Amino acid sequence: MNKLESIVDERANRRSFLKNGIAAAGAVTVSAGLLSNGLSALGADQGHGSITEGDAAVLRFLAAAEILETDLWQQYTELGGVTAPASAYQTGLQQLDGDMPQYIADNTDDELSHETFINAYLMSKGAKPVSLEQFRNLEGSQVTDIPGIASKKRLTNLMQLSVDTSWWTRYRSDNQNPDLGDTFPNAVPTLATGMFTAIPRNNTELAIGVTTVPVNNHIQAIANTAGFHFAFIEQGGTSLYAAMAQKVSNLEVLRVVLSIGGTEIMHFQTWHDKAGNAIPLTDGTLVFPDLKNDIPQPESLQSNLIMPEPTVFLSKKFPVCSIIRPTATKNVAMGAVNAFTMDGLFINQTPDFFEFLRDLANDADQAQRGVND
Ligand SMILES: [Fe+2]
Numbered sequence: 001m002n003k004l005e006s007i008v009d010e011r012a013n014r015r016s017f018l019k020n021g022i023a024a025a026g027a028v029t030v031s032a033g034l035l036s037n038g039l040s041a042l043g044a045d046q047g048h049g050s051i052t053e054g055d056a057a058v059l060r061f062l063a064a065a066e067i068l069e070t071d072l073w074q075q076y077t078e079l080g081g082v083t084a085p086a087s088a089y090q091t092g093l094q095q096l097d098g099d100m101p102q103y104i105a106d107n108t109d110d111e112l113s114h115e116t117f118i119n120a121y122l123m124s125k126g127a128k129p130v131s132l133e134q135f136r137n138l139e140g141s142q143v144t145d146i147p148g149i150a151s152k153k154r155l156t157n158l159m160q161l162s163v164d165t166s167w168w169t170r171y172r173s174d175n176q177n178p179d180l181g182d183t184f185p186n187a188v189p190t191l192a193t194g195m196f197t198a199i200p201r202n203n204t205e206l207a208i209g210v211t212t213v214p215v216n217n218h219i220q221a222i223a224n225t226a227g228f229h230f231a232f233i234e235q236g237g238t239s240l241y242a243a244m245a246q247k248v249s250n251l252e253v254l255r256v257v258l259s260i261g262g263t264e265i266m267h268f269q270t271w272h273d274k275a276g277n278a279i280p281l282t283d284g285t286l287v288f289p290d291l292k293n294d295i296p297q298p299e300s301l302q303s304n305l306i307m308p309e310p311t312v313f314l315s316k317k318f319p320v321c322s323i324i325r326p327t328a329t330k331n332v333a334m335g336a337v338n339a340f341t342m343d344g345l346f347i348n349q350t351p352d353f354f355e356f357l358r359d360l361a362n363d364a365d366q367a368q369r370g371v372n373d
């Protein structure tokens with residue numbers, strides 16, 4: 001049994017968990033045989049607490065997304081979180097907000113709780129949990145000044161990112177919506193087209209014990225990259241959950257998806273605010289524009305416009321509305337896999353990994369509300 005499964009088991013077995021009604025709501029008894037058979041035991045005739053195969057497929061894809069989120073957030077926490085030693089990298093993050101190390105640690109905790117909860121919930125319904133442990137083979141940061149980092153194997157790669165920053169202009173538009181076919185320019189075009197690290201790859205890029213400001217230009221560029229990457233990841237989660245909610249059948253599964261999805265929105269909102277404080281700089285081909293002070297700043301870039309601008313929704317015949325965007329459901333899971341892939345998160349991952357993830361995405365994309373398959 002791998003570590004994740006043992007955590008899930010431990011949580012699932014806790015009496016407090018059983019008492020809170022999630023497992024007690026008509027769930028079937030989970031046996032080892034049932035788990036190994038996956039969804040075969042799920043059906044519409046299992047009473048009030050049963051979930052459909054579509055519900056399980058949605059939750060399984062979300063579990064995988066949360067495992068990947070946890071993996072990347074753990075890397076940020078180890079190098080720049082509140083328990084990481086003071087360094088130029090951490091100081092660079094604090095130029096975006098003094099509380100960045102705390103927020104990074106909290107976001108990491110949230111993702112781990114999402115992953116663990118969804119897997120425990122799946123098991124309580126007789127469905128198979130998701131593990132990606134067999135794909136934990138990537139090299140991460142080779143920093144040795146913090147013990148234990150260089151030897152850890154990762155699921156995600158944070159060192160060759162092409163960060164899409166079009167969420168910035170998408171949420172500032174008052175007359176366009178990706179669900180109506182519109183596309184949006186990047187706020188930091190060079191970040192979207194190159195390959196950049198968002199974490200220190202070695203001791204020099206970490207610079208442990210160095211807290212002087214201004215931070216070394218290259219290290220500040222790494223911290224700025226992280227700042228925009230945080231928001232990119234969490235706006236993805238925000239849209240993913242809003243779309244998935246429309247595909248589930250069981251009311252309790254809807255509650256799970258809405259309740260977790262709401263925290264992804266909180267994450268995104270926080271990081272959206274912080275990214276606007278990225279220090280303007282040029283580091284080789286990477287250019288961070290001044291989003292705070294450039295005058296005249298077009299409204300599409302103005303850094304204090306962090307609330308979603310009301311825009312067209314469903315149809316241009318309706319009045320504009322302040323909304324999450326996009327929220328269309330067609331191929332949303334595969335879209336998330338593709339967006340993460342284009343981000344560079346999976347560079348050096350194996351064909352088996354992509355096959356596994358695409359299978360989960362395909363199953364989730366086929367889920368339809370009200371279909372008891
Ligand atoms: Fe999450």
Ligand SMILES: [Fe+2]
Nearest residue numbers: 069234237264
């Ligand atoms: Fe998240």
